[in-house]
Amino acid sequence: MERRCSVINTSKLNKELTQLPINEYVFFKSKDVIFSDEVRMICEKNGCGMYGTSWACPPAVDSIQRCKEQCLHYEHAFMFTTATVVKNSYDIQGWIDARREHEKLTDDVAKIFRSYYNNCLILSTEGCSVCKVCTYPNNPCRFPNSMYPATESYGILVMQQAQVCNIKYNNGPNTVTYFSMIFF
Template structure:
């Protein structure tokens, strides 16, 4: 049995909404996505090891991703009270990050050097050590897909994954890159 078959068996036990395997060459990178980071649209630019500029240039992120054989994009979707329910969004994000930890554990059993990318910067520490000291939890700090310049909005439909799961839901994405 190959690694991907074993991984799929383990993933079936987790509350992942949708996922797809792809080759790193299929990842859509965009300087415009990184420009949003640099415009500090989420407020994390230059504040976290998981975000730019700490993650490196888009070109260095691309190079890192292309160094892997395979990738997997996965989602969760959570109902929220309304599109303005920021508390609901944050709770859904924390649940997504907890699932990302579980997915990371699965992949790291097969490839200890798997690269895990997730949402909007790291949530592990209340205050990040960036840039004054090294990350306290590098195995649990997952760089943001957007910070890597990855255009999830365009990738999702190409992989038959819903980007939007309807009114009053929040959908989060994570990506794993690994070697077979």
């Protein structure tokens, strides 16, 4: 069975969002999000190394079932990307700089959504980078409104979600593409 994203009417947000340097974006129903327990296992076993070190990553974000329930509590979802050209596939500093810019854009998008909706769930890339040293697990997060859990930490299959929503996962050689999602 072919999966598709259900399109929703969001004309009131489009005017503001088109002013931002978003590469691609799509609105859809949260019921169309693709979840998988395996994504969490990848996080834990051979992921980015953030497992158990941040409030934005597992296990701090809660169980995979609870994360899914949180997402499905919202009616709508919004996914957007940035695509940045880097020198080559080994340009680690280019990746870091691109991620930093993506997170700034995620802050801007979050402000827009928060101006329309009281309670949004914002997910972004590879764990949080707000603080140099996370307070996890001994103290609460210092900046909970700026800390966005990793999309994959919620068990979302970003690669498949992008395909279903007709968003490019790979924007060509020597580019890095980052994704964020907002549930509202």
